[in-house]
Amino acid sequence: AMCTKPVLLCLDEPAAGLNPKESAELNQLISYIKNEHRIGIILIEHDMSVVMKISDHIIVLDHGSKIADGTPEAIKEDPAVIAAYLGEEA
Structure with a gap:
């Protein structure tokens, strides 16, 4: 998805099935993408720890x-x- 240089990225339940360590790594990756590539992210997620850590x-x-x-x-x-x-x- 990143090769087209989007301005908006939609992620639907990206943490589904991940263990806590994997969720923490996912948080870091999403934060990196958001901050370094200046991309808006729409996140659909039930894992509130993921939502709270990366959302503005x-x-x-x-x-x-x-x-x-x-x-x-x-x-x-x-x-x-x-x-x-x-x-x-x-």
Whole structure:
């Protein structure tokens, strides 16, 4: 995908099936691509540790509806995200 010099890269569940060491290496690779090649990345991912470590901006969906939109710090504290992903009341 990189040989065409894209301005946007879409990654769909790139950490699926990876162990923690492999996920950490993936985080480094994605961060390198984003920073060195100045490419926008759309990341679709359920592994929140991957999402939180490499994202500048996050949109959270729950059953197809947007429930949160913001920085990783804001998303971690969002009551709707906590309720949807940790099973607590919003």
